[in-house]
Amino acid sequence: MRTSYKVSFWEIRPNVGGPRSRNAGKVISYTVRWLVAGREKSQTFKKSTPAKNFLSDLRQAAKNGEEFDIDSGLPLSKLPPKTEEKPARTWLEFSRSYIDMKWPDAAPNSRDGLTETIATVSPALVHEDASGAPDPELLRRALRAYYLAPQDREEPRPVGVAEALAWLEKASLPMPDVAKPTNVRAALNALSRLLNGKPAAASTVARKRAVLHNAFEYAVELEELDHNPIDKVKWTPPKLAEEVDWRVVIGPRLMRECLTAVTYVGKRGRGRRLRALYACMYYGALRPAEAVALHIEDCHLPATGWGRLVLCRSLPESGSRWTDSGSTHEQRGLKLRPLAEVRTVPIPPVLVQILRDHIAEFGTAEDGRIFQTERGGIVGSTAYGDVWAATRLLALTPAQVASPLARRPYDLRHAGVSLWLNSGVPATEVAERAGHSVKVLLQVYAKCILGQHDRANQRIDEALDD
Structure with a gap:
């Protein structure tokens, strides 16, 4: 606020109605004029008494040595009380x-x-x-x-x-x-x-x-x-690697060896219990949370030929303090899909037989889950991660163990999707089975589609020979 003691006053000016007004020639208002720090101020009243009282108050304030606000022209005592501003939230x-x-x-x-x-x-x-x-x-x-x-x-x-x-x-x-x-x-x-x-x-x-x-x-x-x-703000985040590293992709023959090796891992059939889980991630390209949530009623497993899985739920794992139930797993819908939406995944005979064998040997949990711990609990990521790490040591060479090849269970899903793409399955069909959009599918798995370099080189050779 800017203030000043430099104030001067004029006499009240009567304002007369113009010739075209109904009050032509009559006084219709009274204007009080004064100067504060050289800036003219004014205020108009309909009657003379309020105007005289206002001017008298201004003069009395000046006589008392009050400061006048330069912007409004009023003495500080005439200013409206300040309203306390609520401090901004932190x-x-x-x-x-x-x-x-x-x-x-x-x-x-x-x-x-x-x-x-x-x-x-x-x-x-x-x-x-x-x-x-x-x-x-x-x-x-x-x-x-x-x-x-x-x-x-x-x-x-x-x-x-x-x-x-x-x-x-x-x-x-x-x-x-x-x-x-x-x-x-x-x-x-x-x-x-x-x-x-x-x-x-x-x-x-x-x-x-x-x-x-x-x-x-x-x-x-x-x-x-x-x-x-x-x-x-011009700020450049680190480059996000969205493409799957082709080196993680495991082929069918080596995957079969891993599915055999896993049966030798752990005590009391721990690895055998998880064999079909890994097979679902590879042959059906299921996400781990989808595989863990698979129920018997989700599976069509004929005695011969292809079967299908109808996926409608997942069991993502998190800290128990973040769930409403206090459990480490909380049932959700499929990733990036409305809650009630399902995804149908045709599965080859090899996976059909593995699932049939698993159910015959281990049965299902009380709620129908195909995969369970010895005590009927939900299979956790630590369990299937540790067993897979031990499986790699049994089935792979030292050089392969040191490489990114199928390092994580999730890489089995990547390998399954890559297998479909390299088999010539249209991208639209692969995206539907994997639960991706076509755009994301091609963006993520671009480097996993093999054989394109050789075909491209052959076409260029043919063009050069013309």
């Missing part, structure tokens, strides 16, 4: 409301990703002069275990955790400041690094950036920001 306060909005409909792994992203960027969105920052690992754990997830907020906080969160609550930037390019860049840089300072995987950076972008979109929706600030 990033930390906003981020918790964002998680509350997303939480009810988010899958368990998405909940995990939400809290991980917010816990990663929040320590970077603080005031420049905020000193005494807690240990980064403690701060991230405090956010993930005591502050962000709705079910954790009432948990008793250890002294160190409480102090770390108190520091962050005080240091967190107000939302308008978060949108400044320097702060957005700081958040992006934070999500591109691990706690040890090493670069994060490109897929991790892409996932966290998507969460941050969505959070800013929600802030725009709530009118806490007027635009998404990420869109105005």
Whole structure:
């Protein structure tokens, strides 16, 4: 506010109606005029008494030595009382409301990703002069275990955790400041690094950036920001490798050897229990979560010929603290599909027979699941990951074990899709069976389609011979 003591006044000016007015020649209003710091001010009244009283108040204020506001022209005593502006919400306060909005409909792994992203960027969105920052690992754990997830907020906080969160609550930037390019860049840089300072995987950076972008979109929706600030920051994320590495693809002969070798892994038939699971990933190109969720009623397994699997559910694995049930698995629909949508996968006779043999030997779980632990539980990723690692040691040469060849169980799905493509199955049919769009299919498996180089070279040779 700019003020001044330099004030002067004119006499009240009567305003007379014009010749075409009904009040022609009559006084219709009275204008009070005065100067504040050389700037003319005025206010008009319908009657003379209010005008005289107003001018008298102005003169009395000037006589009393009051300061006058230059913009409004009024003495400070005449200004309307200031309304207390509510301080802007901080990033930390906003981020918790964002998680509350997303939480009810988010899958368990998405909940995990939400809290991980917010816990990663929040320590970077603080005031420049905020000193005494807690240990980064403690701060991230405090956010993930005591502050962000709705079910954790009432948990008793250890002294160190409480102090770390108190520091962050005080240091967190107000939302308008978060949108400044320097702060957005700081958040992006934070999500591109691990706690040890090493670069994060490109897929991790892409996932966290998507969460941050969505959070800013929600802030725009709530009118806490007027635009998404990420869109105005020139920041290049690490290159995301979207194509499957062709070296992971295992061929049919070697896969048969692995399916034999797995029966020798573990005690009490542990490997035998998982043989059909790996076969589903390879011959049916099922995702692990889809294979684990396979029920007996999903399977058409004739005595001879091709069968089919009708997939309608998956059992993705996550930490129990992210599920509503408290279990490590929570049943979901198929990935990237509406909840009730199904996917039909024709399966070759070799897989039909493997599944028939598996069911004959191990039966099914009480709820109809084909794959179960010895006690009827859901097969976890650690179990089928460990058994597959031991299988590779038995079935592959040392050089193959050291290579990327079928290093993870998920690579069996990649190999199955690659087998279909290399067999000449149209991309539209492969995409339908694998649960992809054609665009994603060709983008991801471009380098796994073999034999094209030789055919291309042959065509070029023929052209050169003309």
